[in-house]
Amino acid sequence: MSQYTEEVLPYAVRLRLWGGPQGPPNARQMAILRATLDVIPLEHLCLLRLIEARRAGQAPAHGGGHDPAGGVIRLSAESFGKPYNQTLNQTLLHEMGHIVDAGLGGGHYVCTQQIQQMRAQGDADAAALLNTLHRGATPGAIERTADAYLAFVMLRIARAPFVHGAQPGAYVGSEAERRFRVLLETRAGAGLRRRLGLTDDFAATIRDLAHRP
């Protein structure tokens, strides 16, 4: 029983509206979704095919969900009204972190695997990233990677306010820099650097980022 309508967002991302054109999302929340796509690196958007805007009563009940192989993000009806989704949609950006993590690895969470390897080799910043608290329902290392992606897109690409819900100090000042250094060393890093107009020279990127307020 098909009870949704679909439209095509910029970058050929399909949006499936289970609540129909009346929402959720409402017109303002739709505008926020479009603005959020604008700050995601193009080469990452290529990994995203479909966003499902679920209606009340459909899973997930809270937050969002994703399909690692298919490039699908599901946004709960509740998520659209959350205070942290009123400038850009942070739930979408967190789920996008999962899509990039898995999509760049053909369905395996390759960026998280890289961070875990770095930690195993004694990288304290990788350990700090993986030990960051997470507020959502799902435990595990991939949540930390998705939160780091969300924080980087908010703070460094969108230049928008961002406070990490479970550990507010994790993405402030030098604590943010050490986690971003690790994220940029993963396979996701190239797209993030190019979205900022930075060179592929990793050391230069770190110097440049450190001098930005």
Ligand SMILES: [Zn+2]
């Ligand atoms: Zn997640």
